[in-house]
Amino acid sequence: MASKADIAEGATTDKSRGGGVAKGRVLLRGVTKCFGAVDVIKGVDLEIAPGELTVFVGPSGCGKSTLLRLVSGLELPTGGSIIIGDRDVTLVHPSERGIAMVFQSYALYPHMSVAENMGFGLKIAGLPKPLIKEKVAKAAEILQLTPLLDRKPRALSGGQRQRVAIGRCIVREPEVFLFDEPLSNLDAALRGQMRVEIARLHAKLGATMIYVTHDQVEAMTLATRIVVLNAGRIEQIGAPIELYRHPANLFVAGFIGSPAMNFMDGIVEAVETDGVSVRLNGATLRLPRHDAAVKPGAKVTVGIRPEHFRVGPTPTDMDHDQAVEFDAIIDLVERLGGETLAHLRMPSLSDGVLVVKISGDVPLRIGTGLRVGVRLAQCHLFDADGRAVGEPAARAVVAA
Amino acid sequence: MYDNRVSGYLYIAPFLIGLATFTLFPFLASFLLSFSDYQLQDPVEQARFLGLGNYTQMAGDDTFHGSLGVTFLYVFITVPLKLAFALFIAFVLNFKLRGIGFFRTAYYVPSILGGSVAIAVLWRYVFAGDGLINQVLVWAGGEPLNWLGEPAYALFTVVLLRLWQFGSAMVVFLAGLQNIPTDLYEAATIDGAGKAHIFFTITLPLLTPVIFFNFIMQIVQAFQEFNGPYIITGGGPLKSTYLLPLMIYEEAFKYFNVGYAAALSWALFLIIALFTIIAFASAKYWVFYGNEREDGE
Amino acid sequence: MSLISAPRRDVAWIGRFSALLRYAVLIGVGLLMLYPLFWMVAASFKPNHEIFGSAGLWPQEPTMDGVVKGWRTGTEYSFATYLLNSFAFIMPKVLLTVVSSVLVAYGFARFRMPGKQLWFALMVATILLPKSVLLIPQYLMFREFGWLDTYLPLYVPCAFATDGFFVFMVVQFLRGIPPDMEEAAVIDGCNSLQVLWHVVVPVIMPAIISVALFQFMWSLNDFLYPLIYLSSVGKYPVALALKMAIDVTEATAWNQVLAMSTIALLPSLIVFFLAQKYFVEGITSGSVKG
Ligand SMILES: Nc1ncnc2c1ncn2[C@@H]1O[C@H](COP(=O)(O)OP(=O)(O)OP(=O)(O)O)[C@@H](O)[C@H]1O
Ligand SMILES: [Mg+2]
Numbered sequence: 001m002a003s004k005a006d007i008a009e010g011a012t013t014d015k016s017r018g019g020g021v022a023k024g025r026v027l028l029r030g031v032t033k034c035f036g037a038v039d040v041i042k043g044v045d046l047e048i049a050p051g052e053l054t055v056f057v058g059p060s061g062c063g064k065s066t067l068l069r070l071v072s073g074l075e076l077p078t079g080g081s082i083i084i085g086d087r088d089v090t091l092v093h094p095s096e097r098g099i100a101m102v103f104q105s106y107a108l109y110p111h112m113s114v115a116e117n118m119g120f121g122l123k124i125a126g127l128p129k130p131l132i133k134e135k136v137a138k139a140a141e142i143l144q145l146t147p148l149l150d151r152k153p154r155a156l157s158g159g160q161r162q163r164v165a166i167g168r169c170i171v172r173e174p175e176v177f178l179f180d181e182p183l184s185n186l187d188a189a190l191r192g193q194m195r196v197e198i199a200r201l202h203a204k205l206g207a208t209m210i211y212v213t214h215d216q217v218e219a220m221t222l223a224t225r226i227v228v229l230n231a232g233r234i235e236q237i238g239a240p241i242e243l244y245r246h247p248a249n250l251f252v253a254g255f256i257g258s259p260a261m262n263f264m265d266g267i268v269e270a271v272e273t274d275g276v277s278v279r280l281n282g283a284t285l286r287l288p289r290h291d292a293a294v295k296p297g298a299k300v301t302v303g304i305r306p307e308h309f310r311v312g313p314t315p316t317d318m319d320h321d322q323a324v325e326f327d328a329i330i331d332l333v334e335r336l337g338g339e340t341l342a343h344l345r346m347p348s349l350s351d352g353v354l355v356v357k358i359s360g361d362v363p364l365r366i367g368t369g370l371r372v373g374v375r376l377a378q379c380h381l382f383d384a385d386g387r388a389v390g391e392p393a394a395r396a397v398v399a400a
Numbered sequence: 401m402y403d404n405r406v407s408g409y410l411y412i413a414p415f416l417i418g419l420a421t422f423t424l425f426p427f428l429a430s431f432l433l434s435f436s437d438y439q440l441q442d443p444v445e446q447a448r449f450l451g452l453g454n455y456t457q458m459a460g461d462d463t464f465h466g467s468l469g470v471t472f473l474y475v476f477i478t479v480p481l482k483l484a485f486a487l488f489i490a491f492v493l494n495f496k497l498r499g500i501g502f503f504r505t506a507y508y509v510p511s512i513l514g515g516s517v518a519i520a521v522l523w524r525y526v527f528a529g530d531g532l533i534n535q536v537l538v539w540a541g542g543e544p545l546n547w548l549g550e551p552a553y554a555l556f557t558v559v560l561l562r563l564w565q566f567g568s569a570m571v572v573f574l575a576g577l578q579n580i581p582t583d584l585y586e587a588a589t590i591d592g593a594g595k596a597h598i599f600f601t602i603t604l605p606l607l608t609p610v611i612f613f614n615f616i617m618q619i620v621q622a623f624q625e626f627n628g629p630y631i632i633t634g635g636g637p638l639k640s641t642y643l644l645p646l647m648i649y650e651e652a653f654k655y656f657n658v659g660y661a662a663a664l665s666w667a668l669f670l671i672i673a674l675f676t677i678i679a680f681a682s683a684k685y686w687v688f689y690g691n692e693r694e695d696g697e
Numbered sequence: 698m699s700l701i702s703a704p705r706r707d708v709a710w711i712g713r714f715s716a717l718l719r720y721a722v723l724i725g726v727g728l729l730m731l732y733p734l735f736w737m738v739a740a741s742f743k744p745n746h747e748i749f750g751s752a753g754l755w756p757q758e759p760t761m762d763g764v765v766k767g768w769r770t771g772t773e774y775s776f777a778t779y780l781l782n783s784f785a786f787i788m789p790k791v792l793l794t795v796v797s798s799v800l801v802a803y804g805f806a807r808f809r810m811p812g813k814q815l816w817f818a819l820m821v822a823t824i825l826l827p828k829s830v831l832l833i834p835q836y837l838m839f840r841e842f843g844w845l846d847t848y849l850p851l852y853v854p855c856a857f858a859t860d861g862f863f864v865f866m867v868v869q870f871l872r873g874i875p876p877d878m879e880e881a882a883v884i885d886g887c888n889s890l891q892v893l894w895h896v897v898v899p900v901i902m903p904a905i906i907s908v909a910l911f912q913f914m915w916s917l918n919d920f921l922y923p924l925i926y927l928s929s930v931g932k933y934p935v936a937l938a939l940k941m942a943i944d945v946t947e948a949t950a951w952n953q954v955l956a957m958s959t960i961a962l963l964p965s966l967i968v969f970f971l972a973q974k975y976f977v978e979g980i981t982s983g984s985v986k987g
Contacts, residue, residue, distance in 0.1 A: 072884060074880050074884070093883075093886075095885060095886030095887075100884065101881070101884050103880070103881060105875055105877045107878045107880065107881040108881075109895075109900075110878075121884070121886055124885055124886040124887055124891065124895075125886050168881070407889055408808030408809070408810035408813070409810060410804070411800050411803055411805075411808065412801050412816060414797045414800060414801055414857045415816070415820065415857065415858040415864065417857050418797075418854060418859045419816075419820075419823070419857075422859050423826070423859065425834070426830075426831040426833075427826070427830060427831060429838075430833055430834045433834065444837060444841075489723075489726065492722055495716070505970075506730070506731060507726075507727065507730065508973070508976070509966070510730055510734075512976070513918075515915070515918040516917065516918040516936065516961065516965070517920050517935075517936040517940055518939055518958035518959075518961040518962045519962070521940075521958050522737050522955065525737075525740075526733050526736070535749075535751065535752040536752050571977055620825050620827070624828060626829075626920070627918070627920045631943070644829075645829050648832070649921070649925075652832070658833055658837075662833055662834075665827070665830040665832070665833065668829060668830065669826070669827055669830040672825070676825050
């Protein structure tokens, strides 16, 4: 019963709750979750700083939603603890955690008007009607929902429903907003628009947000930090650009970036202080990096992003850097307009087909030859276990 | 989906209490009673254990044999006919016709009312000596028939009352038919299949779950029919409509032979159970569950 | 497979099965089915000799005699008493059925608990269990309780979700509803009972109405249970009163009995026509959606 007072207080005396610095912080310690015999979350440690917008990405079924639901309290962890603000909320009821959640299906109450939907949580908390009305009106204004307040959800468009779902969260004035693929039911144009709105909202409210998505663009553009999940574990945590530039392992390298990074198998020929020589299918690359852990003869994987290949004569700026060029045969061309994806055979690098992203202006004909160049500094190197070699080690604290 | 098992059990507690008190306990009690000579007017303590007495009596009881025969006849006639007719009408209704709603309602009304005493009373008058049917027969130049007095005709009137209520089964079939995605039909048509082909390879297989559901429900209900024969014919003439439920009722509440009635009711239970088990066991050979999925619970 | 390729004539026949023919079938069958009902209503307004005299519908000498005498009944009570008696136990029965079915269905559909599969299977089994096997012990039990000749045996069991069919219907309905809304309500601060009341009940209202309507109809039709439990005529519901009427007035006063039957069917008919979509939804939810 203390809970009602709690929410009411949290809602009225905004800043004073949660005690200063830690307000909006989310801390997961050794969190695990099993459904029956299935381990879905296998030990996650994660700290989210106040005001961050953290995005969970990962392949389908990796446990993103489950992890979010553990934070929300809709699922209880099998092990570990969850801290929001200064409080250990591991076993606390979802409504008392200071969170609010936007569902993929919006989950609006079909029999209530927009205003009632938004004010429902406050009504349950026992707030007086005028106060509810005021808070709903305020949130509605932020989201431009004011003219729709008396409508039922079924009379709203997808984007409007989405905004109501967000409005319902704002009204609760939570420490942490949780989003589970909020935009995946919208069409592409609306998705872009709503993405911008969420970014704006984040800037405006400054609240902590955790955001689950499939969409690379959403992840890269919205995130303060991205958490890459795979099979119930964290693979890497970092700012979007950091994950792009310095993926800690093969999984992250392959997952972040679109189209995906090209991978080529190789064998280490020599290790020197300023570089590692790797023998690929037909050529040897000397990559300017060093890691004492790689030994000559070790199996490694070289990764090159499609956008890091260059076509045509080597531009001058490449002279400063070590660059190499290869002969390629054009296998397939996908023209996207501004850009073109060329699927190339480069026997010196690999048996398979490599994808290269180049300007849309370059004329390409299937079956003809092409010379492509790549800067060696932009090549990624991974050891037999998939760890990045010579890159900053994985920042994720992955429990064994 | 809540993990809280205590509140889960609190919610289903009414059911558990009801199951124990009003189902499981009476179920076992009737099993025990079926081995006793208990008479309705006596205090329960006076019941004596008879062993298999009631069951051996049943084996030699001509009334029971007759009743059993009539019951099987009734079920075996009504269930297939009712299902076939319901399916046929549902199929006719499933074309894009104007006024489907009207016909659906018209056909459904009898199954809403059919179980009532009022309809049974009406049936009595419709088939009475100078009732509606005979008037029509005479008008058409035929001979009036003794519908309720001739054993064969009497069973027919009772059977007809059940067939008259085909609407509920039809509504279920119709919903099943309308649940079949039209793109399947379109795909089959593009593949060059004729209408009959489509009916046998698409409609019928996809309808089997609904047929199965209707079949089970009709079997179980037909074996339990009471109101119609009790009111229209009272089980007669010559016990030609004396269905097992009638016999159980009369043994218990007219002749007070509760022990024997309990044995009869167990016989009925075992028959229904047997049919249900056979139906469920056979289901995997003919019921097609196309988009079967794991239940995420 | 052999069934399929051979009968080309069949295909042609179905092709020629024109809309006209279909309408003819539908109208013919419909008339045959509904004629007895119309005849019953018409007969309520005919003198007796006219009922025997023609199979036609329209009364030649319309009279309210049958209705009036039928309403008075041959007993010391008027038909109003019997109607009220019916409602006296049907209303609590419907109410208790709805409440208990919804609670139990919610428990089954939304809670993880050990043993759930078993209980659910038992519930489905009770749908198939013939009532006559329970009839006698239940009678003895209620006799021990001293409930004979009261309405208690007719409705008290309904408080305990004894009609598995209704629980099953609501469970099926709930399974078709994604739980997100309820989770949103949990985050909004509801406990499970509040979720049920504020969110689930409004959303499953169609199923609830179906349950109430079916229980209403079936209880109105119910004959065997009142027959064994009620002994004083003053407590008889409509079904028993009608049975009594044919035993007493049979031979002569057809118009009275048919008028009584007509009146007895009116509540069901009215409810059915007001809410027929719920009947269709209700009866199909158990079979098709599942
Ligand atoms: N209630 C549950 N019971 C059993 N298993 C579950 C349950 N919820 C989720 N799972 C399983 O846990 C795994 C992770 O599910 P989760 O929904 O978290 O994946 P996700 O990363 O959100 O996937 P998606 O991107 O497809 O939404 C899946 O294999 C799923 O089948
Ligand atoms: Mg998910």
